Amino acid sequence: MPQTAQVHVETHAVKERSPFVNAIREFWKSYRKNKPALFGTSIILVFILLAIFANFIAPQGINDQNIGNKLQAPSAAHWFGTDDFGRDIFSRILFGARLSLRVGFLSVIGSIVVGTLLGILAGYFGKVLDVIISRLFDILLAFPSILLSIAIVAILGPSLNNALVAIAIVNVPVFGRLVRSRVLTVKEEEYVVAARSIGMGDMRIIFHHILPNSIAPIIVQGTLNIATAILDAAGLGFLGMGAEAPLPEWGKMLSDSREYIQNAPWTVLFPGLAIVLVVVGFNLIGDGLRDALDPRMKN
Amino acid sequence: MSESLLHVENLKKYYPITGGKFGRVSETVRAVDGVSFSVREGETLGIVGESGCGKSTTGRMIMRLIEPTEGKIVFQNRDLMNLSKKEMRKARKDIQMIFQDPFASLNPRHTVEHIIEEPMIVHHIGDRKQRKARVEELLELVGLSSYHAKRYPHQFSGGQRQRIGIARALAVRPKVIIADEPVSALDVSVQSQVLNLLKDLQEKFHLTYIFIAHDLSVVRHISDRVGVMYLGKLVELSESEQLYDDPKHPYTKALLSSVPVPNPNVQTERMILQGDVPSPAHPPAGCSFHDRCPFAMDICSKERPHLKKLEDGRLVSCHLYD
Amino acid sequence: MFYYSVKRVLMLIPVLLGMTLIVFAIIHAIPGNPALTILGTKASPEAVRQLNQSLGLDNPWYVQYFSYLKDILTGDLGTSIQTHSPIASEIWPHLAATIELSFVAMIIAIVVGINAGIISAWKQNSVFDYTAMILALIGVSMPVFWLGLLEQWGFSIELGWLPSIGRDDIRNGVDPITNLYLIDTLLRGRLDQFWMVIRHMILPSIALATIPTAIIARMTRSSMLEVLKSDYIRTAKAKGQRMVWIVYKYALKNAFIPILTVIGLQTGLLLGGAILTETIFGWPGVGLYIYNAIQYRDYPVIQSGILIIAFIFVMVNFIVDLLYGLIDPRIKYK
Ligand SMILES: Nc1ncnc2c1ncn2[C@@H]1O[C@H](COP(=O)(O)OP(=O)(O)OP(=O)(O)O)[C@@H](O)[C@H]1O
Ligand code: SF4
């Protein structure tokens, strides 16, 4: 297959190949040389698979308690040991992957949707709207992100879903500003002026010309933000402003077992390792995407 | 030639430069400062001037791609300035534009077919099949082939891309085409091909052109009349032949003498312009050309000359002809 | 420069107002009746009504907001539900503790981060470079609270080298003057206590410094790489100047602006990280104050704690912006 593809490229170099396909090829060519990025991708793929098939892989359910079996050291039966209720930590971490990945993906998708909308309104329509929206972003960015999340969770009430919403809100200005600046740049491109000159309306210009040319940096930022969203969610869980009691959320698991660290360090070790691995994974992918898609964004 | 199809009057674009103290308007860039002319149906009006004199701004204001600060744009007896945003978008069907940069003015993510079809989609012309057929027709018309339709802009040369741009402009059968330096980004060898294409198309479809260029040699063969701009103002406007044979305004003379002329006999007085073009934010008082004009007189720095009609019908703005 | 500063001050106002509005919403939006929260659920309806009235809770929200704003401006940060004392009088020792910790952490981050970044760039692709960048990657990916727990486990519990809780020993408490203990112990001439305070600081400040250190190191490395490639540096090298000298003197100077930006932004992370770090290490700063308030649902304290930290963050960035203007006169607002 690679052989024939090669030949194809040689002979039909000018044949109609969409810049999209081209971009993906180009992207893959540089991405696959990026070992760290591939490593990150594998970590995340593994975690996604573990999360999806947690039911089948996990030796125990998340709430299968066995007090007589509590705080057991890692063994063949309990790879990561057991916690203070005698629950299997390995199983809980698998199910916890679902929660963390869900918070990461959903909150970032939420931030991207809202941020993009606001960024377009500010950048494309400008004027008063721009001033209002930009000030709103300034205000939201004036809080350290975890504190703003705490404030929002305090308003909404503590729960994992509210933590997700809070994290999404906190990250809206990140994407809002990004999209706004992309829109401001692309808006001045001559093909956008050309689009206006043929009588095209704003909506069509935005959706056919501006957004498609702004996607790369959004994807890069989005990936990096999944990492911080997962960290923040764990932080909120740790502070008791996130996941509720029996949920195997990693941050919550850490705060629940911190008092056993002396006698049962594995209760603290493994949930933390899980967080680090997933976050490293997303950071590596994000860096790789940035290098491959948009070298200009490199710091 | 029949009567005026498009007429602009006292067109102005001032850009306030905010900054300095508390974002107050510290100065005003007079990009275009009171330009008036009319274009007759079927003719080509050339507009010439150095970089930054406001040619593109003028062209874009006619389509209200840039909102004029002041002025009238009368097209087919309708003042475009009175149109709502939506009406103006519809009106753009009749006035189309060809851009200077054939690389930047085509969306790199769209196929040629999509690029040419898009104006028809926007103006709800024909169904899908009819539009595709029209795209093929247009491609042939501008000297490309229908098999180019599925390709992307990056697969074409500059000249070919400019043809795509022309096809896009023609798609909605406009009456007027504003060509903003359509060949200045192209190789010299390709320039004349594109110019000839534009000329042919004009004849075929009875098009009216406003043809913008920064040097007089390019507009020479295509224009019926030529207007010369300096610092946002029109300084001379006359029939092409008159202008090239006997330029009146000192600035026009200077521009002409810097053009390599095919016939060396014509090259009489060679004038080299001194100094740089002043910033449009601080145009010199009086005649804005006076600090570079070899014929400048006392009055030139005090009084601003106005565009006046000479006995042979040409318009010149210079105290020499008072 | 003057106008730039004035403009920057004017820009600050809507941000500060917006901040108070969000923080105000915390109290206003909590479910249930604040009076009941304060008086306890067994309070008589009469008492509740009186308290509502005296707190102005029966007014429309904007009236309440303006009176809240007035309170803040007059230095009234409300009353803690838990201790019944005014927050404004309680908060300074906490604030001092947070400032001291964050400051030390920032110093660590700057010194370690910048040096690691410089050496990494200078010895690009060396073992040092790889190690530093892998550590930096793990650093930015690590939950602060987990690192804190591991430190405690390793250095306090297992090795017993360092204390794991608090700012000082309970039986040998520092007698506060400014509440910045490093200063207070010196003022009182208690070098033994000074050393004790430092020992308490080591673990939490390292935990808190991790992420900023990692980010500063990465940032410094990439700006330095760019500067090192420039002709300017090559000329200096050609002139036979010593590489160490070139790197530290010239290159750092040119990489300074982006590094300054990062430092400004890191303050937010530091202050945010403080709440987690302080929770782990029982460090009695604003973070722990807020954390305890969260456990007791002491909303006025949550509110004022967040407000104070956000205020500090905004002011630090404000100062960084002004420094920009000083360092690089080309930077004008927009
Ligand atoms: N948005 C803007 N704000 C301020 N000044 C502007 C703006 N757009 C254009 N100008 C100024 O207006 C003047 C006229 O610009 P314009 O693009 O019309 O010139 P031009 O004659 O087309 O030049 P060129 O040959 O380079 O295309 C220039 O001096 C330019 O700097
Ligand atoms: S008005 Fe005076 S300065 Fe201006 S072009 Fe004529 S002669 Fe020259």
Ligand SMILES: [Mg+2]
């Ligand atoms: Mg132009």
